[in-house]
Amino acid sequence: MSASQSAVRSRAEAVKVSRTFDWMILFTLFFVVLGGYHIHYMLTGGDWDFWTDWKDRRLWVTVAPIVSITFPAAVQACLWYRYRLPFGAIVCVLGLLLGEWVNRYLNFWGWTYFPVNFCFPSNLIPGAIVLDGIMLLGGSMTLTAVVGGLAWGLLFYPGNWPIIAPLHVPVEYNGMMMTLADLQGYNYVRTGTPEYIRMVEKGTLRTFGKDVAPVSAFFSGFVSIIIYFLWHFFGRWFAKTDFISSENL
Amino acid sequence: MKLLKDKVAKLSFVALLAASSAAMLYTPTAAAHGEKSQAAFMRMRTIHWFDLNWSKEEVKVNDTMTVTGKFYVFAGWPETVDKPEVSFLNVGIPGPVFIRQGSWIGGQLVPRSVSLELGETYEFKVLLKARRPGDWHVHSMMNVQGGGPIIGPGKWTTITGSMKDFVNPVTTLTGETIDLETYNLDNTYFWHALWYAIGLAWLAYWIRKPMFIPRSIAIESGKSNTLITATDKKVGMAFTAGTIALVAFGMTSTNAKYPITTPLQAGLLRGMKTFEMPAKTITVKVEDATYRVPGRAMQMTLKITNNGDSAVRLGEFNTASVRFLDSAVLEDTTGYPDDLLAEDGLTVSDNSPLAPGQTRTVQVTASDAAWEVYRLADLIYDPDSRFAGLLFFFDAAGKRQMITVDAPLIPVFI
Ligand SMILES: [Cu+2]
Numbered sequence: 001m002s003a004s005q006s007a008v009r010s011r012a013e014a015v016k017v018s019r020t021f022d023w024m025i026l027f028t029l030f031f032v033v034l035g036g037y038h039i040h041y042m043l044t045g046g047d048w049d050f051w052t053d054w055k056d057r058r059l060w061v062t063v064a065p066i067v068s069i070t071f072p073a074a075v076q077a078c079l080w081y082r083y084r085l086p087f088g089a090i091v092c093v094l095g096l097l098l099g100e101w102v103n104r105y106l107n108f109w110g111w112t113y114f115p116v117n118f119c120f121p122s123n124l125i126p127g128a129i130v131l132d133g134i135m136l137l138g139g140s141m142t143l144t145a146v147v148g149g150l151a152w153g154l155l156f157y158p159g160n161w162p163i164i165a166p167l168h169v170p171v172e173y174n175g176m177m178m179t180l181a182d183l184q185g186y187n188y189v190r191t192g193t194p195e196y197i198r199m200v201e202k203g204t205l206r207t208f209g210k211d212v213a214p215v216s217a218f219f220s221g222f223v224s225i226i227i228y229f230l231w232h233f234f235g236r237w238f239a240k241t242d243f244i245s246s247e248n249l
Numbered sequence: 250m251k252l253l254k255d256k257v258a259k260l261s262f263v264a265l266l267a268a269s270s271a272a273m274l275y276t277p278t279a280a281a282h283g284e285k286s287q288a289a290f291m292r293m294r295t296i297h298w299f300d301l302n303w304s305k306e307e308v309k310v311n312d313t314m315t316v317t318g319k320f321y322v323f324a325g326w327p328e329t330v331d332k333p334e335v336s337f338l339n340v341g342i343p344g345p346v347f348i349r350q351g352s353w354i355g356g357q358l359v360p361r362s363v364s365l366e367l368g369e370t371y372e373f374k375v376l377l378k379a380r381r382p383g384d385w386h387v388h389s390m391m392n393v394q395g396g397g398p399i400i401g402p403g404k405w406t407t408i409t410g411s412m413k414d415f416v417n418p419v420t421t422l423t424g425e426t427i428d429l430e431t432y433n434l435d436n437t438y439f440w441h442a443l444w445y446a447i448g449l450a451w452l453a454y455w456i457r458k459p460m461f462i463p464r465s466i467a468i469e470s471g472k473s474n475t476l477i478t479a480t481d482k483k484v485g486m487a488f489t490a491g492t493i494a495l496v497a498f499g500m501t502s503t504n505a506k507y508p509i510t511t512p513l514q515a516g517l518l519r520g521m522k523t524f525e526m527p528a529k530t531i532t533v534k535v536e537d538a539t540y541r542v543p544g545r546a547m548q549m550t551l552k553i554t555n556n557g558d559s560a561v562r563l564g565e566f567n568t569a570s571v572r573f574l575d576s577a578v579l580e581d582t583t584g585y586p587d588d589l590l591a592e593d594g595l596t597v598s599d600n601s602p603l604a605p606g607q608t609r610t611v612q613v614t615a616s617d618a619a620w621e622v623y624r625l626a627d628l629i630y631d632p633d634s635r636f637a638g639l640l641f642f643f644d645a646a647g648k649r650q651m652i653t654v655d656a657p658l659i660p661v662f663i
């Protein structure tokens with residue numbers, strides 16, 4: 001025993017303190033991840049997530065999962081290996097979505113008056129639950145990376161389709177055909193986002209004809225596997241306790 | 250213990266605030282008031298806006314107005330700015346206070362980017378529908394890939410009424426009429442709320458039991474396999490399978506509900522119709538040009554030759570959307586913004602009609618506070634100190650000719 005006295009006097013008190021720590025850690029984790037993940041996603045996914053006229057079947061489907069599997073992989077590594085808690089992915093995504101909704105609602109709509117039906121965030125929750133579920137059921141990083149990473153990429157488009165499909169209904173506008181999402185982008189003037197910076201429907205997957213979304217999703221899933229490994233190791237490194245010797249604990 | 254708890258709480262609160270607020274405060278660029286801060290040479294030597302007209306000064310919510318005019322794509326486009334091969338006709342307003350109902354270049358609808366040719370003039374029109382009440386500065390604007398936004402003149406316009414009344418009805422090719430202002434909103438909220446609730450349920454299942462300290466201790470003492478129970482696995486299985494099933498259901502039910510959807514439309518429009526300006530029969534040679542800093546005046550010596558068949562007079566010098574007029578020749582009746590209009594700002598040493606076949610050398614002075622207000626004088630600090638602009642000549646019948654000038658400019662400081 002060390003010279004210092006124990007801070008708690010009974011088992012009941014120990015349980016209470018431990019529980020208090022639980023809430024504090026979870027609360028802090030949630031908001032710190034929310035902040036970091038949100039900034040990361042904004043810088044990498046940015047406009048693809050901001051506007052419906054960027055949510056296409058090629059690039060959005062490819063880019064969004066790849067850049068968003070990062071934090072879930074890292075936090076999962078930390079929570080699983082240190083605590084066997086399989087909610088790393090969902091806690092990240094719930095945080096991200098809360099931050100995004102606050103931002104879109106208060107700033108995009110409340111401050112700048114872009115309609116919410118034009119600037120809502122992408123749904124990442126199905127992929128997060130499956131990623132956590134596979135981690136729990138398999139208990140293996142490799143399995144989670146391969147099966148979970150692929151699922152993360154594959155579930156993204158169908159998970160968002162019920163929300164964006166209504167905006168892909170075509171309309172004839174002054175002699176041109178466009179989707180309602182294109183029309184939103186045209187109607188609701190963005191001075192800082194001219195049409196040419198919109199990266200949609202570009203790429204070399206032309207031979208697949210109109211069935212390009214599943215191909216993009218598969219590709220995205222494969223890259224997500226690699227990114228998962230990478231960020232998983234970041235997470236494990238971050239969760240290391242080597243630098244604290246056990247005597248001090 | 251108490252002390253430690255307080256410290257952790259305080260630190261985490263600060264970290265939380267800093268981290269989470271940074272991203273949440275992001276707002277998309279909405280302001281378009283950059284006209285004065287844009288480098289003078291950009292405004293003088295890229296896109297020359299002229300003949301601008303704002304159809305209304307006051308509009309009610311749901312009513313429309315147009316911004317029309319022409320722009321000349323300067324032949325001496327600066328080397329430092331990318332050529333306007335990919336450009337987008339925009340409108341400089343603070344966010345969607347108006348919606349853009351239509352925009353045309355040479356009669357062609359331009360919801361996409363276009364390719365513009367140097368040395369050509371184009372006619373444009375932007376149709377705006379008022380959405381949010383207030384006083385707004387409405388600019389014409391051209392975004393050029395690699396060159397940034399090139400802002401044209403702006404005029405104050407007032408929108409009256411209430412944004413609550415704003416509607417944006419659109420009829421789709423499937424025969425439905427919808428209000429794009431609120432369309433699909435309930436559906437978006439529904440799916441996001443549903444999935445968020447499922448995500449929270451998954452999280453709640455795990456956080457209802459003691460988490461970090463006891464589980465960490467168990468792992469360190471080699472009892473990690475006791476931490477996941479059979480029930481946990483069953484619940485995990487149910488959530489995983491349920492998620493996949495719900496995604497599949499959402500996909501199929503959506504496809505049944507919206508059998509006709511098309512991909513987003515994109516692509517560059519080429520071969521825009523140019524505007525034919527009257528044939529040029531006047532030639533102008535800039536002998537020299539100076540800018541007098543204390544007098545806020547630009548003086549140029551022009552050698553003008555009239556090869557046409559009617560006598561002409563110089564009526565206007567237009568640079569960076571600032572119009573210097575000789576009121577004896579031309580008066581503005583279009584309601585051009587006051588701050589950009591120098592009604593008597595143009596002085597010509599001899600502005601009597603220049604007969605056909607004649608050549609005359611004149612001193613032309615363009616002076617107005619606008620030089621300073623719009624920071625045009627800053628061009629003397631540019632790496633390539635040149636000025637450029639449009640000269641408009643008129644004959645007795647009011648027929649107009651546009652001549653471009655592009656020459657070095659020498660500043661005079663005393
Ligand atoms: Cu302005």
